Structures are given as C-alpha cells and as structure tokens.
Amino acid sequence: MTYIAKPKVHAPTLTKNEIGLTRRDYEGTVSTLCAGCGHDSITAAIIQAFWELSIPPYKVAKLSGIGCSSKTPTYFLREAHGFNSVHGRMPALMSGANAANGDITYIGVSGDGDSLSIGFGQFGHAIRRNVNALYVLENNGVYGLTKGQFSAAADKGSTSKKGEANTMEPIDGCLMALTLGATFVARSFSGDKAQLVPILKAGLAHKGLAFVDVISPCVTFNDHEGSTKSYAYTREHNVEIVHADFVPPAEEITADYASGTLQNVMMHDGSWVRLRKFAQEYDATNRDTAYAYIRARQREGEVLTGLLYISPDSQDMHTQMGTVETPLVQLPYESLCPGNAELQKLQAKFR
Amino acid sequence: MTYIAKPKVHAPTLTKNEIGLTRRDYEGTVSTLCAGCGHDSITAAIIQAFWELSIPPYKVAKLSGIGCSSKTPTYFLREAHGFNSVHGRMPALMSGANAANGDITYIGVSGDGDSLSIGFGQFGHAIRRNVNALYVLENNGVYGLTKGQFSAAADKGSTSKKGEANTMEPIDGCLMALTLGATFVARSFSGDKAQLVPILKAGLAHKGLAFVDVISPCVTFNDHEGSTKSYAYTREHNVEIVHADFVPPAEEITADYASGTLQNVMMHDGSWVRLRKFAQEYDATNRDTAYAYIRARQREGEVLTGLLYISPDSQDMHTQMGTVETPLVQLPYESLCPGNAELQKLQAKFR
C-alpha cells in the first residue's frame, strides 16, 4: 500500500506566509498514528513553526530513527527530503548530512527509546558536536511501536500498562544535554502548542544543536493512572518558567513587558528570542542554574517547561571545523582535485 | 609470545593480610605498558586495595574493554577470572555476569575512549542499572593504544601531540554519572595513591555501581604542555575536597577529627566510609550540591578529587530485580525445571 496523499484543497481563505505558502504546503501525508497520539500534536506544531518562519520546505531535511515518533516526518513538509533511517542512529546521519551541506535547515525527530536507549551514545555525541539542527525528542516514556515497554525515560515507580513498576532512575534528556554542553535546551508538552511553537521557532533560528524534549503522551500504552507521561499528569504538574517568543530579524522588538521579567537573546541571524519569565530568579543563559532549577522542581514532582537554556555564543560544528562558507556539496570538482602536476611534485617525498 | 609470569619470590618479610596473602598474591603478569604510564600506578593502587580488604583473588571477576587501560586487568589479581573483551562493551558483560552470579566481586576497568566514546551508551545504562561493581575509568584524554587521538574526555583547547587543539566540550564522567543517578561517584589521580586506595576500597564495599574517574596521564601521547591530563597540570590543579577513609566492619570508628569536618557513611556490609572534608560546605551525600561544586571548580580550571558523592540507600540491580539470595548459577536444575506434570497441566491453556 503506498501512502495516501491528502487532497490538496487550496481554500483561498487559507492565509499565506511571507513566501506565499499556506499551512497546507507544510503538511505531509495522513498520519497513521493512533488517534490522540501526542506525536500528532507535535507534528502540527512543527508545521506551524516552519510556516510562520516562511522557510521553503524544499530547503529542509527532516531525519528520524525508528519508532512511532520517528514516523512523523512523513506527516509534515511534503516537499522536504525525508529520511526515516535505522533505530537510534539519526544523529550520525544528521551530522554527516550537515557536514556535507550546512546550507539547509535540519530537523531531527526522535523518540525516548530512539535517543535515550539504543541511541544514547549518538544523542550525546551529536550534542557535543553542536550540529546545527533542531533536535526534537518526542518523549512518551515507552517504546510505542513495540507495544509499550519502558524506555530509559520512564520515571521510577511509573507503572506499565501490564501493571509493572519501573525500578530505575529515568534519564532526563534536558539534564543530559546541559551536562554535555548543549547550547540550546528546552522542554515542552505536546498539548501546549502556544508554548511549543515559539520554542521550535527559536530552535530553528539557533545556530547549533537545539534540543527540545517534548512530553508526548502515548494514549495506547502510557496514558493511564500512575504514568508521569500521561496527559493528566503533565497537565497538572507542568510548570512553565520561561516563555520563549521568537521575533524574526525584520521586526524590531516591542518591549511591552515589565523590565526584569523580559530577557532578549540575539540569534546568529540577527533575530531575537524574547524570554518572558515567570520565575524571577531564573536566568536562561546560565547552564548551571538551569540544571539546578530543573532538579529542584523535579524533587517536587514538577515538570519544568519552557526554554531552559540558550547559549548566545554557540559555535556550531562547521565553525569548529573551520570549513568554507560554500557548502561542500557545491564545491566544483576542479577546486577539489590538485591535478597531475601536483601529484608528480608530491611524489618526490616518496623516494 | 605467551605472557611472562613474574617470578613468585615469597620473601618471608612480605607482610600478610587477614587471609594470609601478601601483595604479591594480588599481582598479575608484568605490565607491557609504557614506562611511566599512569595506568600502571592505578594497577598498583588496585592491588593495594584488594590486599588491604583481604578479598580472596579467585572470588573476583575483572573485566575490561579494549585499550591500554583495558589491558591492565592482566597486571593484577593473577588468580581472578579476567575478561579483556571488545571495545566499549565491558559494561554489558559485567551486567550479565553479575546477574548470573552476584556473589563475587566485580571490577570493571575502562578508558575514556572505551567508556565515553564508543561505550558511552553502555556506560550510561550500567550506571542506571546500578550494577554492583567497581567501575574504574582510567582517564588520559586520548586513545592511547591507537596512538593519541582525542577522546571525548579531551578538554576544550587542549592540544594533541601533533599540535592540534580540541574544539569540543569534554564529557565529564563524574557529572555524567551524577546526572544518570549514580550511587557512588569519585575522582582521583593515578599519582595520588594515598587518596586513590581508600576510594577504591570504599567503592568495593559499596553495594551498587561505584564509579571512579582516575586522571591517568599518557606519558607517550598526552603528557605535554597544554594537556590538562598531564602529570604537571593535574598536580597543580588537583583540589581534594573529600578524603575517604575506609573502615572494615570489624574495627569501630575512632573519631579523631574536629566534628563538622568528619562525615561517616555506613556501607551495606556494616563497614564505614569516613569522609574527612577540606571544603566545609561540601556534603558528599547530596547529589546536586556535588554536581554544582564540581562545575564551580571546573570554571576555575581546577580538578576536584575525592569521594564526590555516595548514596547510602543504594539499591543495586539484584535488589531492584528481586532475585533470590542464592546466585542464579548455583540454583540446581531441579529447582528450575517445572517438569512434565506441570507441562501437561499448562497445556490446557493452549486448547
């Protein structure tokens, strides 16, 4: 069975973005996930973010591993190259693709099993390289596609559908990212589009790896009592500390907030992220206070959401490697091959 | 060439431990590492620790991955089963062996490449499982055996023998362990036997995974100017915060320290770890302050050493799994096979 393409009805009423595209143009094929799956809400937010930023879909590469979450790139940006690869190895593909062509926008979609279990090593090292990409971890605490086993993000004490309790400490993607020196760390909730969209936009504008951990309930295997990744639990215990508000380069910033509660962070492309704060003491540009605050709230059983940390002086992989401006894929062969004359000269060294 | 066994000269003067063994009995074959390699000093400390604890060598299993560091288990505890396995995968072997037989003492030896590069995933998940074992990471910031490439522990800006500077954030094993919920985290320096031996002893007594990160200069590829893992650098910037002092169950504790600078932690086997503190505010039983303090000192370019964190209520893998007291390998087959009668009864379910 080939995928069923959505009828592309262009209702004239559909509003267009700066490059004249409607949200529809940012959609993909019909989702085959369970009705109510948190992942579908994230897909909607991703579509919204790309549309609002007026990024041409074909200038995007969307990569994923394996899992329900990793299927979602089929459901957005029809006109972008997609890569649903192998389980846990998306980060390596993304790093390689980015090295070859840093001129397109990369979005990597993964799951908690994909990134924190089998892919833990690659997840960590992609962060370390600070690959310029948006990394979305659709976190439901279980392996959805294989029917609900605990993932490494399952909370201690949380019970599986079969009623067993998880005995191990969860791996917290955000704490891990901070410890690994990530330059952009955020957490949100699939059900909170208002918060998620601006975070995704800021992540897309960030030059470096923007890690976004999105709690995304699995309605089929992990949305019951006792699951800390359920809609109910997350709604109750979700504490937003920093609300990101993204402003494209064009517009200037209207500071319509009481000073002190507002923090502006300039992005590499001259755009701004405006951080509206709910917790006074919170400084989203300080890695260590961020870490400490997440832990503090965790001890209260709360899930801290918002843009948790952003490093304004992020040096992405290409900057660190010192590669040329032109993407490597666009360098003409002639500029890459030294030619025979050089070869003959060189060989004096081998005599 | 088969290994050259050390001549077992039993000089009567050699002092014996409680089970009548001398240090010699805890040695292995002659080291084939470079003269002056930090790893050899760690081997000496390991020999000392096992000897002082009077652990029968044959009741020990020593496992490692691949690397110069991973070769060292050949150099200690001749009478223990050893396993020099494949690169980066020691933690899985150790977890499996421990599941099968939790009655012997496990020591896993690894390198920074072995644990933080190729083995990063297994390293993290072994900590998460809290396998009851001593995990020694012999950290020289390079891949010694493959001649000096940067490992993931190489510090940003540190230069290789070939003169290149590392551009990436290092992965700090201790911060990683704390973030992953490790129950015992320590750091020491191969040159500081006085500090290292008690830490190793405490780690051996700890019920759960005791992670010990030991800075161990590679004299051949990473002991030059500009390397933060060199003897010189470590000697200068080594800040000891907590000195562990291990007391076997037998002896009682003599509190010969000004109170406030002394902290006693009871181990599962009734023995004590006595923590003598140099930094007043430091609490080695608080995971978060430990993390924060390591980071703070790091910003000063200092390497914090000592027993950084210990959780008194550690639940090791077996406790979490709820396995029987008897090691699984010792359960008689008769107690494992339900027999034909049960089989016939059972099959009613399949009709």
Next chain:
Amino acid sequence: MTRINDFAFKIATPNGTGSSSANGLLMQAIFRMGVPVTGKNVFPSNIQGLPTWYEIRVSKDGYTARTQQFDLMLALNAQTYQKDVAEVRTNGWLLYDSTWPLEGSVARADVTYLGVPLSEMVNGAFKGVRERILMKNIAYVGALAALLEIDTDVIRTLLKEKFGRKPALMDSNQKAVDLGYEYAKTHLGAPLPIHLAPLDLTKDAILIDGNTSSGLGCVYAGATVGAWYPITPSTSLMEGFKGFCDKFRKTEDGKKKFAILQAEDELAAIGMVIGASWAGARAFTPTSGPGISLMGEFVGLAYYAEIPAVIFDVQRTGPSTGMPTRTQQGDLMLCAYASHGDTRHICLYPSDPREAFEFAVTAFDLAERFQTPVFVLSDLDIGMNDWMVPKLEWDDSYRPDRGKVLSAAELEQAKQFYRYLDVDGDGIPYRTLPGVHPKGAFFTRGSGHNKLGGYTEDDVEYADVMERISRKTQNAAQAVPAPFVRKGSKATTLGLLTVGGCHGACMEALDLLAKDGIALDYMRVRGFPFGDEVKKFLDAHETVFVVEQNRDGQLRSLLTLETGVPPAKLSSVRYWGGFPMSAQHVIAGVKAKIEVAA
C-alpha cells in the same frame, strides 16, 4: 458443491479494533470441535488504523500451510474493500457490514454477497464506543457460527472459561454472538455449503505460537538469564519466558529464580548473554535481523573466546527495517558465518512451534557442549502465528549438558589448568567459572591467544587454536538435530530439500504432486553445520529442488559451500514476498523446472 472441514476464510479489519480476540475465539471453537485449523495473522507495522487480515484455514487432512484460495471473505475494512473483494475465489462468498449500502464498486457476479448489519446491531444492543467496536467483532463470530456451523455450545463454554469471573462481560459477548447468529440464520440461509462438522483430530494437539513455546523451552532448559531489546517479531518470546517464570520460578516470598535484563540495545543484550554464560548461567537473547546485524562483533568474540550463547533470530522481511510484520528466511547466511574473520556457527531451524520448544532446549545443550554461540532461526510465521501441533512432552530424566566445566573438586585435583588445550582430541577444551577455585583462573580475551590461554602474536600458536576451533565446529555437524526425511511415493531421481517454516507447504505439495504422478524424496535440514546425511541426499539425486523464503537462495548457497556438490544440480524454488509459503508456490516452482526439463 459442499466442502466439509476443508476450506479457508479471511477477515479484513482495521488494525487496533480488537478483532484479535474474536479471531482467537473462532480458532479455539473450531479446534475444540476436533477439526484441524491454522490461523495466519497479517498485521501492519503500526499500532492503530492500518489494514490487518486474519486468515483461518480448516483442513481435515491437517495441512497447516497458508492457502491462497479463500472461499469466504469478511470485508470489514473500507480501506481494503476492493482488494479484498478481488481475492475471493470464484463462486465464493463475501460478508460485509450492510449497515451502510455496498460501496459503489461493481459487485462480482461470481461471488455471493452476504450482508450483515453488524454496526446497526451492536449500536442497538450496546452503549459506549469501546464496547460497540469490540462487540461488532464478536457479532461476526456469531454470524460465522451460523454460516459455518460452528458449535455454539463450544463458543458458550469458551466464553465461560474466558469471562468466568466477569459475568457482565460474558453476557455482552454471548449477546453479541447470538445477535450475529440469529441474523445469519434467519436472513442468510446459513449454513453455507462450506462448513464444519465435528471430528476427533485435535485431542492430542494444542494451539500455540512459536515464540511462546520457545520461551517455555528456555524455562525447561533451565535458562536463568534472558537479555533483550524489543523488536518485532521476537518480542513475545521474552514475554512468554517472563510469564512462565512468574508462574514457575518464584519462591513463596516472591523472589525470582531468573533475571530478565531489558538492555539498551542489541549490542548490550548479546553482551549480557555472553557475560552471564561466561559466569556460568544459561543465558539467551531473542531478536530479529537488525539485531543480528548489530551483534556481529560480540558473536565473533564468543566464537573465538569460546563462550556459550543462545540467540533466537525470529526472522522478518529484510534487509534493513524492511517489512517488520512480514515473514522471511533472510538471515540463513548471516547467522552461519556472522562476524568478521573466519567464523562458522551452529544453527538450528525449527519448522513449527513444537520444534521451537524442543530446539530451545537443544540450543543450550549445544552452546554449552561446544562452548560457542548457537542461533535458533525461526520466523514471524512460526513465532507469532497460532499453529496446531502435537502436545508438548517433557522427559523428566533430562539433565542439561553443561559441557566440560571443571568443578572445584576437579580443579583441586588438577596439576594445572590451561583453558584452550585439546585434552580429549575432540576439539573441545575445558572451561572454568569465576569464583570457583584459584586454580581455575584464566584470562579470557578476544585478542590472539595460544592453547595455554596466554596472549600471543605468534602465527603458529595463533593458527593452532583457530584450527582446533574449526575442528570443534565441524564435530557439531553430527550433534545437531538430524534432518527430517520422507521417501517419495516411488523411486525417484528427484529430491526436494527445505528448511524451517516451509515444511508444511512442502509436505502438502508433495502429496499433491504425487497425485499428479510426480514423486520426490524429501529432506528438511534441522541444523547447521550439515551432517553427512545431507551430502548423501544431494549425491543420491540428479536434481534437488531447494525450497526457501529469500531472494538469493541462501539455503542453496549453504548447501553448495558446505557439501561441495555441483551447484548446477540444486534447483532453487523461492517465494519471499513476506507471506508464509504455500503449497502452490512449491508446486509451481517444481513443475516449471520439470516442464522445462521435459
């Protein structure tokens, strides 16, 4: 014309609508009537919404292979309606939900349409979306009971057994059955010419899937450590093991006499198995193709360091992710020679859930006896579908073959212990376990070692050990389960050779070919390395048809490499699209070649 106890029907529904319990009920009911039955679940690689089919074949002759002839189709999924209609055999029947008018599609003239207002009925009778969806399935069970004359008392009993403690549930289920039954009786002129009649052919049999039976086999083999990373279609093997351990392996105070480690990935899973085996436990890991690919390096270590390990490869359609919910025999070559360098591994090939149980036990005996990894290669069809097989028997006198493991007492006696010496000339050295005795200590390594167990970079010392290991593996050829053999109906120069799950299709095909006067001698290999009988069989026939489920003829490749017979005489018959093989595939393949020949 009527056909009794010999027909097949297929149920098309969207995934995740709970039809599986209804289909299970049908299977059991037919089985309880004493009539041989098999079910094939054709499901998608998703959790909800995509098409799924359940195929039920009733065969008084006890044929278990998949059929491609469907007499009756329950077309209950709009997504696939067209396709499903097309699949009904000429003069067959199609049951649909007549709550809504038939889809615009031109109806087939050669098919009888049976409309049952399933939705209407259940919406009238039940409240709540969930219950209505579920009861719709039970309702079609009722309709089929009428159409196919399934014993309603049997169904009632089954519902009692299942919902004994939940009377409310039982009532609603019974109600749904009755609704469907009554409607079919009164409106559809049930029964159909194809229907059931009680027989007595199932009393010594059970209905079971191969993953469950393998999990049970691991319990009976005395395995204490299982390590795994979930992957379709192997997941239910570990779930089975866990279930049986919870039942049989817990002390009064709830302590476990087993350890199940859910690893972070397959590299860790096989590492844990090797670690546990090294420490002396019987340990195993279930996985599928992608997992085998990831285990390569560790398998080489276990081969060279000579550590037992049992690996279940429940094969699916590869390469790469491929079709995870379809079956294939695509890993035959990989498992036989997994890892870099010179390696060769013992493989076992069960053909049904009963052998999946037996070979699980055999696998541990061989792994420990030969101190090497052993692969048990089943597939999605064997592992996840319900097969009718003879009841499992257990010989209580069985004791595990732990191989040459030296006890503390033996070590105490021994002058000195060397790990890799060929003391007995059978290529199998002696092992010791950690923590047993100081004299038993040795250093395990994947790097070059000599027969004393010492590190070596000397070519002669190195080759010496590798040669012995090669002899050792060759000796396993006579220890693996002997091939299954059946002579042809008359003397013949033609042979048919297959492996694993193709057995049913081959046996059925042989009967049918015999009816056409084509006789073939038959062999099914059950283990690797192949015993001498295999070469003898190939030598004894001019042409041997090699039947298997992969694109490149991997079994044929193994036969060529291992027996040295001229490949030309091995004629390949393959179907590998993802469905289990049918007798028709085999017959077509054989006839094609014979016609060519003739």
Next chain:
Amino acid sequence: MTRINDFAFKIATPNGTGSSSANGLLMQAIFRMGVPVTGKNVFPSNIQGLPTWYEIRVSKDGYTARTQQFDLMLALNAQTYQKDVAEVRTNGWLLYDSTWPLEGSVARADVTYLGVPLSEMVNGAFKGVRERILMKNIAYVGALAALLEIDTDVIRTLLKEKFGRKPALMDSNQKAVDLGYEYAKTHLGAPLPIHLAPLDLTKDAILIDGNTSSGLGCVYAGATVGAWYPITPSTSLMEGFKGFCDKFRKTEDGKKKFAILQAEDELAAIGMVIGASWAGARAFTPTSGPGISLMGEFVGLAYYAEIPAVIFDVQRTGPSTGMPTRTQQGDLMLCAYASHGDTRHICLYPSDPREAFEFAVTAFDLAERFQTPVFVLSDLDIGMNDWMVPKLEWDDSYRPDRGKVLSAAELEQAKQFYRYLDVDGDGIPYRTLPGVHPKGAFFTRGSGHNKLGGYTEDDVEYADVMERISRKTQNAAQAVPAPFVRKGSKATTLGLLTVGGCHGACMEALDLLAKDGIALDYMRVRGFPFGDEVKKFLDAHETVFVVEQNRDGQLRSLLTLETGVPPAKLSSVRYWGGFPMSAQHVIAGVKAKIEVAA
C-alpha cells in the same frame, strides 16, 4: 658465495626505541641506489617494549613478496634473541651488540657472528638517554652501510634532506652513521658476500604505503567528507587524507574544503558517511574487521535505500580483536554479503599501494553510479608497509561519475519524480539531493517501499524493488576493474587464482614453478561481483589453485557461490598466520596437490 642485490635481512628491536626512522633511512638509501627493495614492519599491539622486527628484502628482479629466508639478522632485542638466532639461514650472518658478552646460549656453528659495540659507541659519543637510544639505531645503519655497501653519499644526502633545517640533529646522525660504518669496516671485514651494487631500476618508482595512497586517492576523487573511528591498521588512511587536505584543500584564509569527523564509534562513522552521501557529498570511512562487524545494520540500509558509501576495510587478523598488528584476508565473505536479509555488495581488491590509490577513486565512481555501498578491501601489509610501486599518474581529464543525480533544471522539466523507478532498464533509478528543488523531494526509508518511493507492505510491490536492486548489483560485475591475467609459460590445464596482496607471492611463485617446468595460467580478481571472465577462466582449467590468506578459503567460497563451477576443481592454497604470504607458501601448496595428483 656472493649474492648481489638479491638478499634479505631482518632487524629485531624492542618496540618504541625509535628504530623505525633508522629502518626508513635504510629503505630509502637502497632505493635511491636504484635497487628494488621492500620492507615489512612486524610490530606488536602495544606502544612500548614488546618485540618488533623490520624485514628488508633487496631484489634485483623486483620481487616484493615477503621472503622467509634471512641472510642477515640484527639481533638487538634480548627478549627474542634465541628465536632470532634460529631464524638466520644456514651460513648466514648475525649482528649483535657486543657491548655485552653474547648470551649464554650455544652459538650456531653455521652462522657468522658480527659483534658491534653499539651501546658502548653511542654512550661514548652522545649524552642523554633519548639521544643515545635513537643514535644506537642510526649506528647500525652505518654498520650495515659498510657490510652491505650502501652508498654513504646517498645516506648523507638523505640526512641533509631530512635535517636540513636542524644542523645539530644532522651532525649527530651523521656521526652515528660514521661510527657504525668505521667499526664495521675496520673490525668486521666488510663488505659481506651479500651486498648491494647500484642499479637503475627505481627511477620511475616510489616507496609508499597503501593507506597513504588511498588517502591521496580520496583527495583526487574529490571526497569532501571523511568519518572514522581510529582502528589499527586503518588509522593512517585518514591521517593521510587529512595531511593531503591540509596541503591541497585550504583556502588562503585557512578555511577547509573538506570535513573530517572523528566519530564516537564505527556505527556513527558509517552513519555520517551515509548521511553525507545522501546529501550529495563523496564520503568515506576507513576501518578494519571489528568496524565492519559494527556497520552491518547501516550497510543494509544503504543497500536497500540505495545510498552511496565508500568503506575501506584494511583487514587484520580476526575474528574478534585477533592480532590487530598482523595481516589477513578474513573479511572477503563478510563484505560481499554484509547485513541481514538478502544483500550483495560491490567490493574492490587492490593488490598494492598503487591500486590502493586507483581503486579509491574507482570506489567513489561505482558507489555513486550504482547508488550502493562499495568496500575497498586492502590489508595491513598493503596498508601499512612501504612498497615499491610505479609512480602514480593522474589523468587531468578525469571527471567524477556522479551517477544519475537530477539537477534543479532537470527537475524543473520533469513532470513528476519517483525515486525507485527503473526508467532506463539498467536497474539504476534516479536520485535527487536535498535542498535542490521542490519536485525532487522524496522520503528515504529502510522500511518496505515500492518503486514510486511510497511505503509498502505489499509483497508484489516489495519484491519488485528488491529484484531490481539485485539486477543492478549484477550489472556492476562488468563495471568493476577487470581481473589481472597472465598466461602460463606453456599451454596448461592448471590455473592459479588469487586476490589482493597475494599477488606478489603468486607472481614470484609462478616464475619459480616455471623453472621447475610447472606452468599455470594466472588470474587475480580485482572486483566483486565477478565478471564473466572469471567463470570462463575457471571453466577453462581442470584444476584451479585458489590462493588466499584466511582459514576457511573465503575467496574459494565466493567463486563457488558466484560462478556455480563444481567446487571440487577449486584447490585451496592458504596461509593465514598473520605474516604476508610468501612465494614458498604458494609453491608448497601447489606442489603438494600436484604430487598427490601425480
């Protein structure tokens, strides 16, 4: 009896004492004298202290294979003294450090002992431990210069070239050379009957190792992304690439026109290569056996999703860690069929550093043309030892074969693009790259897909794509480098077939066998899948000796599987202990079989 320009000597030292620069100096000096020379470095898997040997063979006939006959031994390592003494040929010479009395061991009567007080000399002449250790090596160069008549002017020139900018270093080196030279002249009655005499046979040649030349090949092929995880013996390939890129691929302002990613492991390395190739770059990864085992799953993805990738497998002695500093051809089977499911991969088999350069380029052309992974299988001997090969030539008219990649313009024209359609009937579909054109978008997946690029679980659609891929790979058989062929000295029914680094040993053996009147036709395969010529060659001979360096005859296995010839006619000749193969191995193998036959 004297032998000029045709002898071999061996230098035994402990690892890490800096003898390599001295040995390099010897090699270059002999080479500069116009005399063909090869060196084999036999080093341990450790960094300091374990035994290491350097073997230098001088051959006016230009034979490059390893010899097993050593005329002269420099026994400078106490650890291996006994072994080294034993290895000198009858009536050979042994040079030792006479600073200390000869070891108690009974001296061999049939060997002439040459004592040189190396330590004493250097301790007298130099201060500082480091310098003394290093100069001791240079001193034996001097002694050998006298004993073997190595042109001292050449040595002087070489030292100038090397230390031109560091006069102090140059002086001490020259001093050390002179010390050794003078001593040998005055006390040892130099020269020996075996010695050198200037020739003119090396002016069109170079001395280079295969990893360096492969790295250079990647630069010339236009590769821009290299991803790797260090592993012996492949490490120097990436180091070579890096060095050449630093020289040729930097802009004035020091920006890099290349990217080298040191991955966290081999799974990541191959993933990066596939990602970069998918994005349109020429990308590669160098590794060895253990790395190949870890890459299995990703290789299957690249095969099925049809993404180019170039993988260099510099083979070492396996399985498992094995002997990392010894050579072997143990991955032939693994690379040909890597990963689960049905796969088959293009492989290239260079025989020396020159082909290692050329095939690096070929690999990228084939990988992109056929949209599939390509393995280049060299080995430690080719990759790390210095070989004398004809100078490398480059055709400036060469342009990369990027295969069927659609440009923005072409896409603009196209009505619609489908990724996996066999438009041209050659089994090769069209590709597009990300970021080029909206119409080029498609979804790459390792899960089941149909020819349109859509997701599928349909058996016919699935098989359709897999069949095409199979055809595509088969078509590559005529695109890989054709076999090297040499007719026997006279008509013969005997053939000799080999692969890769065995070439030198085979060529030499053929000459020697011819002298004994044994003629064999010769073929060396250079690529996989095999072209028709290979089957023709096998068919054309009654017996074909298959020469290779592994335990199980993997090349023989590939020939059996791929050509379908009766295995019986393929007679296996193997040496696989870790040293490069010698002519003696081949001759012994061939004669053994022929005698048996006779």
